[in-house]
Each structure stands twice: as structure tokens, then as C-alpha cells.
Amino acid sequence: MIKHIPRKVKDKYEILGIVGEGAYGVVLEAREKESNKTVAIKYFKQTPGYFSKLHIIERELNILQSLRFENVVELIEWFRDKKRYFL
Structure with missing residues (x-):
């Protein structure tokens, strides 16, 4: 599964899996806990x-x-x- 997701994200969203991965980031499928709405979360990897x-x-x-x-x-x-942006 996906490691090191900030508590702020985990508290609000249930991470369902990885949709895709590119040079700059990863896109996750998630469900907003309050509304049960399916969303995508993109986070940018911290790379050199x-x-x-x-x-x-x-x-x-x-x-x-x-x-x-x-x-x-x-x-x-x-x-x-401290290390990544999550959209």
C-alpha cells in the first residue's frame, strides 16, 4: 500500500489505490469520508x-x-x- 500519507489526508480520505505514476508524482484513487465521493489525489514526489x-x-x-x-x-x-504537495 501507499506509505507516508500525511494524517491530514488520511483523516479526510480513504486511500483506495494507485491510479498512475509519472516522473513528478503519483495519482491515488480515494474516497472522501464525509461525502463518500470518489476523488483523485495527486502528490508530487520529492526527487533530486x-x-x-x-x-x-x-x-x-x-x-x-x-x-x-x-x-x-x-x-x-x-x-x-514538509516534503510534498497533495492536490
């Missing part, structure tokens, strides 16, 4: 050069926060721990 990639994370956050279209991914919230 991670801090040089922060502009990529910030750009994705800005784009996702501005999108409001049917059938397009909606950013519900985001978290950050």
Missing part, C-alpha cells in the same frame, strides 16, 4: 531537483484553481507537508 520543480507545482495549482468547467478536473483542495 524537487525544489527546482516547485514552479511546475505552483503553475498546476494556479491552473486547477481557475478551472470551472463540467467534465474537467476540479481542484477541491490542496495540502502540503
Whole structure:
């Protein structure tokens, strides 16, 4: 299973599994405990050069926060721990 998920994420979401993995991050399938709604959680891996990639994370956050279209991914919230961003 997935290791090192912050308590803030685990308290709110039940992690169901890994949907996919790429160069910068991992996408998880999860269920919001309060609403029982299925969601995707993307977290960015901390890899060598991670801090040089922060502009990529910030750009994705800005784009996702501005999108409001049917059938397009909606950013519900985001978290950050000492090492990673969770969208």
C-alpha cells in the first residue's frame, strides 16, 4: 500500500489505490469520508531537483484553481507537508 500519507489526508480520505505514476508524482484513487465521493489525489514526489520543480507545482495549482468547467478536473483542495504537495 501507499506509505507516508500525511494524517491530514488520511483523516479526510480513504486511500483506495494507485491510479498512475509519472516522473513528478503519483495519482491515488480515494474516497472522501464525509461525502463518500470518489476523488483523485495527486502528490508530487520529492526527487533530486524537487525544489527546482516547485514552479511546475505552483503553475498546476494556479491552473486547477481557475478551472470551472463540467467534465474537467476540479481542484477541491490542496495540502502540503514538509516534503510534498497533495492536490
